[in-house]
Amino acid sequence: MAVSVVLPRALTPYAHGLGTVQLDASCATVRDALGRVAERWPALVDRVLTEQGELRRHVNIFVGDESIAFLDGLSTTIDEGATITIVPAVSGG
Amino acid sequence: MPPSTLVLVGTTKGAFILSSDDARKEWTVDGPHFPGEAVYAMAYDQRAGRSRLLVGVHSNHWGATVRFSDDLGRSWSGPERQAIRFPESSGLSLAQVWQIVPGRPEEPDVVWAGVEPAALFRSEDGGESWAPVRGLLEHEHRPRWMPGGGGLCLHTIVLDPTNGERMAIAISTAGFYRTDDGGATWQPRNAGVRAVFLPDKYPEFGQCVHKVTHHPSRPERLFLQNHWGLYRSDDWGDSWQDVANGVPSDFGFAIQAHPHDPDTVYVIPIQSDEFRVVPGAQLRVYRTRDAGATWGALDNGLPQEHAFESVLRDGLAVDTHRRAGVYFGTRSGKLYGSNDDGESWTTLADALPPICCVKTAVLAPS
Secondary structure, three states, X not given: OOXXXXXXXXXXXXXXXXXXXXXXOOOOEHHHHHHHHHHHOHHHHHOOEOOOOOEOOOEEEEEOOEEHHHOOHHHOEOOOOOEEEEEEOOOOO | OOOOEEEEEEEOOEEEXXXXXXXXXXXXXXXXXXXXXXXXXXXXXXXXXXXXXXXXEEEOXXXXXXXXXXXXXXXXXXXXXXXXXXXXXXXXXXXXXXXEEEOOOOOOOOEEEEEXXXXXXXXXXXXXXXXXXXXXXXXXXXXXXXXXXXXXXXXXXXXXOOOOOOEEEEEEOEEEEEEOOOXXXXXXXXXXXXXXXXXXXXXXXXXXXXXXXXXXXXXXXXXXXXXXXXXXXXXXXXXXXXXXXXXOOOEEEEEEEOOOOOOOEEEEEEOOOOOOOOHHHOOOEEEEOOOOOXXXXXXXXXXXXXXXXXXXXXXXXXXXXXXXXXXXXXXXXOEEEEOOOOOOOEEEEOOOOOEEEEEEEEXXXX
């Protein structure tokens, strides 16, 4: 199953400059997909998830056009060909 | 002439490195490093021939970590993965690095880090990898520690240079804790320290200690700036005495011992917890030279009207020159310095981002 994970610019250094990570392995949920990414790019996922495996407070993840905050969070299921987009939240000061 | 003196300034939007010579009259400002990231902890480690700048950085989006530079900030490195990590069994996640302290000279690869949520981490390789101090992480008091306004942070680390088994830490809001067995067990040492915000004003623990300082030549004599209260201990925290003798307010955050005289200490009082600016909008550092028996104001060169300033707990530092340099940074981004023990002050920078920490280093001759 092919899944694309689109990275924000700030995280591309942790994936050797890639803007999109392609996953060919099977993954049923967003958490699974991030687990696959972490196998190859663990430092990248450190910046998305806490050491307890929770999504960082000011990071948003979309499946297609919908935020997983309005779906099932990291348990949101993904279909073949899905695009997962990691986006820094609108925050700061 | 190469710089001999560094002032390290952490702000809400990056780190700045100021450098000067021994006279400390002209300063070069370099930065920001890590633009956009908050820097609450900086340290310079020159043990064992090292020349390492350590910085705790916090991205609002991507979390906190420790970075370091071995060339005074020209390049930065650090473990690509988040180096300070809570074990999964703790259920905790790193929010921020609040303090970085190089270990004793006889253990030149040891570095300590105090973090939020309150925990102490130890590195044995100069700051590249870290492990939690279990005796504190699993302390029986932990469920009753409460976060202060800055979060539940371990912000102060005090080492005993004469006893490798003894050190102390302070947590807001938990109080002052000491270990005498190398970190295996920790005992609260808050007798005599008020907790104005609790029904029991003198609990065993739960005080909001803002900062503790001492001089290594007399390590048992500690000075403590509390959330209301200015204290001294002469017995490593077993007991505390009120020494707010002549300060306009005993509320404040920053407190710093003089580099050469164990009875000289600097504080920057704040009017109150509800109005966190310097008293009377007059920016003044207060100094005692008699271990707290009396305090006097130092204001030569500092604004004495309309100065609605405040200084955070790590915003005050001294250098180790014979005539000590004293430096502090405000929440409005002004950095002041003195090259004469605090007798006179000049503005080193007046429009930095809000200043979270100020540290110094006098560089060993190369």
